[in-house]
Amino acid sequence: MVWTKLHAEIHRTIRSRHLFECKKRLLVAVSGGQDSLCLIKLLLDLQSKWGWELGIAHCDHCWRADSQANALHVKNLAANWGVSFYLETANQPVNSEATAREWRYQALSAIAQIHNYEYIVTGHTASDRAETLLYNLMRGTGADGLQALTWQRPLTENILLVRPLLEITRKQTEQFCQEFQLPIWEDSTNQDLKYARNRIRQELIPYLQANFNPQAELAIAQTAELLQADVEYLERTAQQLKEEAMEWEVGEEFLSSSSPASLxxxxxxxxxxxxxxxxxxxxxxQILQEILADAPNFEHIEKLTALITAPNRSQTDPFPGGAIAQVQGNWILFRNGERRNN
Ligand SMILES: Nc1ncnc2c1ncn2[C@@H]1O[C@H](COP(=O)(O)OP(=O)(O)OP(=O)(O)O)[C@@H](O)[C@H]1O
Structure with missing residues (x-):
């Protein structure tokens, strides 16, 4: 086996970041594109050092004319490598990128659950990270959206999603595939500039590289890395503060006679x-995430935060679902909005 700098780098990353333990079962998500082919080849080559058992999963979204042929291509590669192959096919074509992603993670989790894989591994790269950061930045987001793609994330109680290529650029995965003559399945939709993601990849990043910083892609990806640690720290500290400040289901003595029943x-x-x-x-x-069905937006959070110093009896408009927050002396009370008959 030929050992390259990339092999050494990934081996080091897995060890230093504790991405996987030895002798575990890893389900590798392979689309057939250059990133996931690079990923599976690297993991196959590292397999004997770590004692992993590898499986390959492919999800057919049925949204391209060649999607079945793509699935067959990955299946054949798995067979050549002697690796177990699992295919999930969407019942109906999945028609947006967001729903495709959601369906894919569900499909991958189901395969992992049934076949006892503890890890699902994807080929997201530093380039994906830079693109995601830019995309989220333009949509308006806090540091959380900018941390863009974490190294590890629990998908279910016992399945961890891991992304070992986050320090590798797409250019590197392309070179690696060329070097090992890996048969890349070109995804025709990657060229379609109607998708914002593709315009970022093909127009915005090259523009930034040409006019601002040749290393812009890596620099942006590194910013995401720094922000990730910041966000982790802030979320943990906020959690502790919330636990200190919050009480659930307060007794009736805190309610005035005209108060709604359900505090x-x-x-x-x-x-x-x-x-x-x-x-x-x-x-x-964090509180709004617990009590609302959908993710809270900027205005929701700002209005609620303003109550921390607002005059007594100030209150918010009802949040989606009807909950209201109101100041009562030292407290902000959250009620579910229906008034009590008393
Ligand atoms: N249809 C699929 N089946 C299995 N895994 C997938 C599929 N699509 C994407 N993935 C996984 O998610 C990762 C990132 O997805 P993205 O949509 O950015 O992929 P991509 O551009 O197709 O990447 P790649 O170059 O690996 O094909 C991929 O590297 C792969 O691990």
Whole structure:
């Protein structure tokens, strides 16, 4: 086997970041594109050092005329490598990138669950990370959206999603595939400039590289890496602050006679007033994530955060689903919006 610099780099990354343990079962998500082919080849070559058992999963979204042929191509590669192959095919064509991603992770988790894989491994690269950061930046997001693609993320209680190529650029995976003559299946939709993601990849990043910084892609990906540690720290600290400030299902003695019946929880304003704005906002977001069905938006969080220092009796408009937050002395009370008959 030919051992390249990329093999050494990935081996080191897996060890230093504790991405996988020895002798585990790894399900590798292979689309057939250059990134996931590079990934599976590297993992196959490292397999004997780590004692892993590898499997290959492919998801057929049925949204391209050649998707069945693509699936067959990956199946044949798996057979040549002597690796177990699992295919999931969408019942109906999946028609947006977001729904495709959601369906794919569900399909991959189901395969991993049934066949006892503890890890699902994807070929996301530093280039994907830079693109995701730019995409989220333009849509408007806090640091959380900019941390863009984490190294590890639990998909279910016992399945971990791992992305070992986050420090490797797409240029490197392309060179690697050429060097080992890996048969890349070209995804025709990658060329379609109607997708924002493709315009970022093919127009925006080359523009930034040509006019601002030749290393822009890597620099942006590294920013995502730095932000990831910041976000992790802030989220953990906010969690502790929330636990200090919050009480669930408060007793009736805290309700005035005209109060709604169902008090969801209350927050101690004195505890929150001492905290910096960054943590106040995060506490409010975490609470809204718990009580709302959909992700809270910027305005929801800002209105709620303003109650920390607002005059007594101030309140928010109802959030989607009907919950309302209201100041009562030292407390912010969350109610579910229906009024009590008493
Ligand atoms: N149809 C699929 N089946 C299995 N895994 C997939 C599929 N599509 C994407 N993935 C996984 O998700 C990763 C990132 O997805 P993305 O949509 O960015 O892939 P891509 O551009 O097709 O990447 P690649 O160059 O690996 O094909 C891929 O590297 C692969 O591990």
């Amino acid at each position: 969801l929880l209350r927050l101690n304003r004195q505890v929150l007033q001492k905290a910096p704005l960054a943590l106040q906002r995060r506490v409010m977001r």
